[in-house]
Amino acid sequence: MPAGAAAPVTAAVDLFLNAVAAERAGRTGEAEIRFRAAVEAWPRSAAAWRGLAVVQHRLGRSSEAADSMRKARALDAVASASVAATLLFHGDDRRAHRLLMRALAADPGCLKAHWLMGNLRARLGDREGSVAH
Numbered sequence: 290m291p292a293g294a295a296a297p298v299t300a301a302v303d304l305f306l307n308a309v310a311a312e313r314a315g316r317t318g319e320a321e322i323r324f325r326a327a328v329e330a331w332p333r334s335a336a337a338w339r340g341l342a343v344v345q346h347r348l349g350r351s352s353e354a355a356d357s358m359r360k361a362r363a364l365d366a367v368a369s370a371s372v373a374a375t376l377l378f379h380g381d382d383r384r385a386h387r388l389l390m391r392a393l394a395a396d397p398g399c400l401k402a403h404w405l406m407g408n409l410r411a412r413l414g415d416r417e418g419s420v421a422h
Contacts, residue, residue, distance in 0.1 A: 301327060301334070301337075304326045304330055305331065305337050307323050308324040308327050312324075312340065312343065312344055320340070321345065324341035325341060334364070335361045335364035335368065338357050338360040338361035338364065339358065342358040342361060359396075362395040363396045365392075365395050365396070366391075366392040366395040366396035366402055367396075367401055367402075369388045369402070370392045370399060370402040370405055371401070373385040373386075373392065374405055377408070377409060382413065386406075389402050389406045393406065403422040406418075406422040407420070407421075
Protein backbone atom coordinates (compact mmCIF):
# COMPACT_ATOMS: atom_id res chain seq x y z
CA MET A 290 0.00 0.00 0.00
CA PRO A 291 1.42 3.39 -0.93
CA ALA A 292 2.36 5.75 1.87
CA GLY A 293 -0.62 7.85 2.92
CA ALA A 294 -3.20 5.56 1.21
CA ALA A 295 -5.20 5.29 4.42
CA ALA A 296 -5.26 9.06 4.89
CA PRO A 297 -8.47 9.70 2.86
CA VAL A 298 -10.34 7.01 4.81
CA THR A 299 -9.05 8.32 8.11
CA ALA A 300 -10.08 11.86 7.16
CA ALA A 301 -13.56 10.65 6.18
CA VAL A 302 -13.95 8.79 9.48
CA ASP A 303 -12.84 11.91 11.36
CA LEU A 304 -15.44 13.98 9.46
CA PHE A 305 -18.12 11.44 10.38
CA LEU A 306 -17.12 11.31 14.06
CA ASN A 307 -17.06 15.12 14.28
CA ALA A 308 -20.55 15.21 12.74
CA VAL A 309 -21.81 12.69 15.29
CA ALA A 310 -20.28 14.73 18.12
CA ALA A 311 -21.94 17.93 16.86
CA GLU A 312 -25.30 16.15 16.53
CA ARG A 313 -25.07 14.71 20.05
CA ALA A 314 -24.19 18.15 21.41
CA GLY A 315 -27.35 19.55 19.85
CA ARG A 316 -25.52 21.60 17.23
CA THR A 317 -27.80 20.44 14.42
CA GLY A 318 -26.75 23.03 11.84
CA GLU A 319 -23.09 22.27 12.37
CA ALA A 320 -23.84 18.55 12.31
CA GLU A 321 -25.51 18.90 8.92
CA ILE A 322 -22.46 20.66 7.48
CA ARG A 323 -20.18 17.99 8.89
CA PHE A 324 -22.37 15.09 7.70
CA ARG A 325 -22.45 16.64 4.22
CA ALA A 326 -18.66 16.77 4.25
CA ALA A 327 -18.58 13.16 5.45
CA VAL A 328 -20.81 11.88 2.64
CA GLU A 329 -18.75 13.83 0.11
CA ALA A 330 -15.57 12.23 1.40
CA TRP A 331 -17.14 8.80 1.95
CA PRO A 332 -20.18 8.46 -0.33
CA ARG A 333 -20.54 4.72 0.33
CA SER A 334 -21.04 5.20 4.08
CA ALA A 335 -24.59 4.28 5.01
CA ALA A 336 -23.98 5.61 8.52
CA ALA A 337 -22.99 9.05 7.21
CA TRP A 338 -26.06 9.21 4.95
CA ARG A 339 -28.27 8.11 7.86
CA GLY A 340 -26.79 10.78 10.11
CA LEU A 341 -27.39 13.41 7.44
CA ALA A 342 -31.00 12.24 7.15
CA VAL A 343 -31.53 12.59 10.90
CA VAL A 344 -30.27 16.15 11.04
CA GLN A 345 -32.16 17.13 7.87
CA HIS A 346 -35.33 15.80 9.49
CA ARG A 347 -34.63 17.77 12.67
CA LEU A 348 -34.15 20.89 10.56
CA GLY A 349 -37.59 20.34 9.00
CA ARG A 350 -36.35 19.29 5.57
CA SER A 351 -38.30 16.09 5.23
CA SER A 352 -37.85 15.67 1.49
CA GLU A 353 -34.06 15.93 1.72
CA ALA A 354 -34.09 13.63 4.74
CA ALA A 355 -36.07 11.03 2.80
CA ASP A 356 -33.57 11.18 -0.08
CA SER A 357 -30.62 10.77 2.28
CA MET A 358 -32.32 7.86 4.06
CA ARG A 359 -32.99 6.15 0.71
CA LYS A 360 -29.28 6.37 -0.07
CA ALA A 361 -28.43 4.89 3.34
CA ARG A 362 -30.88 2.01 2.86
CA ALA A 363 -29.56 1.27 -0.63
CA LEU A 364 -26.01 1.08 0.74
CA ASP A 365 -27.18 -1.14 3.61
CA ALA A 366 -28.89 -3.43 1.10
CA VAL A 367 -25.75 -3.84 -1.01
CA ALA A 368 -23.69 -4.57 2.11
CA SER A 369 -26.20 -7.19 3.30
CA ALA A 370 -26.26 -8.78 -0.16
CA SER A 371 -22.46 -8.93 -0.19
CA VAL A 372 -22.39 -10.77 3.12
CA ALA A 373 -25.15 -13.07 1.83
CA ALA A 374 -23.00 -13.90 -1.21
CA THR A 375 -20.24 -15.11 1.10
CA LEU A 376 -22.73 -17.16 3.12
CA LEU A 377 -24.09 -18.73 -0.08
CA PHE A 378 -20.57 -19.60 -1.19
CA HIS A 379 -20.08 -21.43 2.10
CA GLY A 380 -23.45 -23.20 1.87
CA ASP A 381 -25.22 -21.30 4.65
CA ASP A 382 -28.47 -20.89 2.71
CA ARG A 383 -30.63 -20.15 5.74
CA ARG A 384 -28.63 -17.14 6.95
CA ALA A 385 -28.05 -15.95 3.39
CA HIS A 386 -31.81 -16.02 2.78
CA ARG A 387 -32.41 -13.99 5.93
CA LEU A 388 -29.86 -11.35 4.86
CA LEU A 389 -31.25 -11.19 1.33
CA MET A 390 -34.74 -10.65 2.70
CA ARG A 391 -33.36 -7.83 4.86
CA ALA A 392 -31.59 -6.32 1.84
CA LEU A 393 -34.74 -6.42 -0.28
CA ALA A 394 -36.81 -4.92 2.53
CA ALA A 395 -34.32 -2.05 2.81
CA ASP A 396 -34.11 -1.52 -0.95
CA PRO A 397 -36.57 -3.43 -3.14
CA GLY A 398 -34.54 -2.33 -6.17
CA CYS A 399 -31.23 -3.86 -5.02
CA LEU A 400 -30.15 -5.79 -8.12
CA LYS A 401 -27.45 -7.73 -6.32
CA ALA A 402 -29.94 -9.00 -3.74
CA HIS A 403 -32.45 -9.99 -6.45
CA TRP A 404 -29.77 -11.80 -8.44
CA LEU A 405 -28.54 -13.70 -5.40
CA MET A 406 -32.07 -14.52 -4.24
CA GLY A 407 -32.86 -15.87 -7.71
CA ASN A 408 -29.77 -18.07 -7.57
CA LEU A 409 -30.65 -19.28 -4.09
CA ARG A 410 -34.22 -20.11 -5.07
CA ALA A 411 -32.97 -21.99 -8.15
CA ARG A 412 -30.50 -23.93 -6.02
CA LEU A 413 -33.36 -24.89 -3.69
CA GLY A 414 -35.46 -26.08 -6.66
CA ASP A 415 -37.92 -23.16 -6.57
CA ARG A 416 -38.10 -22.33 -10.29
CA GLU A 417 -40.97 -19.86 -9.91
CA GLY A 418 -39.25 -18.08 -7.05
CA SER A 419 -36.04 -17.98 -9.04
CA VAL A 420 -37.69 -16.41 -12.09
CA ALA A 421 -39.47 -13.85 -9.87
CA HIS A 422 -36.08 -12.39 -8.93
